[in-house]
Amino acid sequence: MVSSTIFNQTLIMLILIAIGVICAKTKLISEASNKDLSKFVLQVVNPVVIFMSYQKPYRTELARNLLITFGISVAAMTLVILLSYLFVRKKQGREFEIERFSSVYSNCGFMGIPLVDAIYHDEGVFYLTAFITVFNLIVWTHGVILISGKKDFRQVVKVFYSPTIISIVLGLITFFFEIRLPSTALNALGFIKEVNTPMAMIVSGVTIAATNVPKLLKNLRVYYVCLLKLIVVPLILAVPLSLLTGVDEKVRMTVLIAASAPPAAMCTLLSIRYGRNSVYASEIFTAGTILSVVTLPLVVKATEYLTKIL
Template sequence: MELAGMTMYKTLVMTILALVGVFCYHKKIVDQEMNKKLSELVLSLFTPVLLFTSFQKDFSKELVTGLMISVLLSAIAFFLIWCICKWVVRKLDKDYAVVELVALMYSNCGFIGIPMAQGIFGAEGVFYMTAYVAMANFLLWSHGVIVMSGKSDIKSLKKVFTSPTIISIILGIICFVAQIRVPQIIEEPMEMIANMNTPMAMMVAGINIAQADLKQVFCHYRLYWLSFVKLIVMPFALVGVFYFIPVSQLVKTIVILATACPAGVTGSLFALRYEKDSVYAAEIFAMTTIISIVTVPFSMLFC
């Protein structure tokens, strides 16, 4: 109950930040082009710095074990998610079907999951979240691209290993294992930059929601079914499976939290790039993001 209450509090705080983004978009303080730049700033600077700084801690076998468990549980989570997706989405010859598959499989663990982990569990939560984020990025730029494009794209695989997120995680792990600590004069500004991740990420999410036609979104009944699967079925399936795995409760909670996040905005970007139904992708993002305000704290009740 305490975890659920804390999650609800953090969710409301982040909702207010998202509403600031909605306000800024409607008041024309920011537009679509500026939002793309802000999104790139979060993905290329704020989040990577946050991930790297989460590894700036004293080496311990407990943390290494927890990270390895996080990798294993993340793999189990994505396999289970894939199985559920195969049950829900069956006609991949349709543009809308591939959009649904990518939206259901890949949550907004970067923009929402990381800030939530940071707000609720601090640096240790972000530390364990890195395993899920790394696996999500790898699968998104490999499986996700193949599904959306209908063919293998080698260039996308290269992006996996050259993305700022993956590079920051690799460097962070190296520094953690070798116990390389950045000087205080560098660490302090890095922590300041890392602290900007949550407000900026949520404002970008709010701007994205503001661009959707919410009247049309709430009249699209299949979106309610997809939201139910994404936000209730998937995390609770993990709760059931993880119940029988005797490992750290914190690590299990982090993976469930990442899975309980709404659909990622990357699905909309991929739909635009590969000429799929980008409007539908944006609608799934908006609907799941709004409903997750209630469902994420609810899922934490059972962790």
């Protein structure tokens, strides 16, 4: 069952996160070093994982499923944004921008890639690239406008220069034109690919270690946002996904897992950049990452059940 596989994988990831916390507490990895490691994962390791997922023989079924994933991802992100405006109302004195952002945008790269790779391997990551593309386009438009309060559409242009998008474009070219790298190059990139999960989780652990946990536990709004992001929104999204019985299960589950991953760390980074409450954003990220170990398997299990009865 997919749900049991996800549970085992999230437990592994929790252990790796704990190692990151230990590394931070023992000063083995400093905050400055962690930022560099985070950049390395985002700008080198993740793009390599994505590119490698395209190094496979061209099949019409794969191409068709990829296009379907693009369409479903756009619909899913639109629904989630609408739900965020319904459940997180604008209120004086409340950090509603951070709460809306955290309830919409997931750690689909850091958490999504390791999870999907563990369950569906390269084919799952192949479909996940469609969601990541849609995610990047929306987060750098709607997401930035939400946090900054300014309509800066110049950010859209910058998206296309990001390593993630470049790796997707290069991957698509090699897939459709059936271009294969020499075995030596593939082996070298394969070594980089293998460090994705441990590095991403250790970086998350170091980030979590900097959070004031006692303060976090007292903030009920953190739990509310996590409830929205990890349970309410994914379960609502699971209903239409369960009805798409004609769509490959790998496509449906990949989109669900990506959308149900914990709140994106990007919220903290953007909050720092635009002068928002980055501590609050970090608290939501921390709580969401820990709670997702339980919620992700439950959401997938519920979706499997809905698919059978609907």
